[in-house]
Amino acid sequence: MLFLKQNEVKSRFAQHGTIQKFNMSTSPNSMYQKAIITFTDSDVVKRWETTWIFWCKCQCLRVAPAYHNKQQHDSRFQYTAILRNIPFGLDGMDLANIFKETSAAAMNLSRNRKSYNNKPWCYFFFKTQDAINATTEMKFSLKKRELEWWPG
Secondary structure, three states, rough: OOOOHHHHHHHHHHHOOEEEEEEEEEEEOOOEEEEEEEEHHHHHHHHHOOOOEEEEEEEEEEEOOHHHHHHHHHHHHEEEEEEEEOOOOHHHHHHHHHHHHHHHHHEEEEEOOOOOOOOEEEEEEEOOOEEEEEEOOOEEEEEEEEEEEOOO
């Protein structure tokens, strides 16, 4: 998320409702930024119970209500599959078709700490084990590279 500026993130989220408070920060030694957004209408947040990502300028942002406890937060990572052999030089949007075809709930394209280039794998998060099982049977390629699922 380090590619994004505060005003870009805020304006994208403002499409869903009036923002009362917005804070975006990067923890020391972190590769990721965190945004805390308060909407004037609390019903806006209900959207993020079932929608786990949000697209902003070719990046896939994971989203969760701040009122989630640790168990609710961790449950979003319970069903994870890794897509390997990913080409370098990608943004999240380059994986959008795969994300859509697999019906994943969220994804995380890992980045190199020094260069911030993507690593050759991406985590895909699902809501059920059945969704992972169906997905790992699917075959994908990207930039002439055959991609592999793990577990697969």
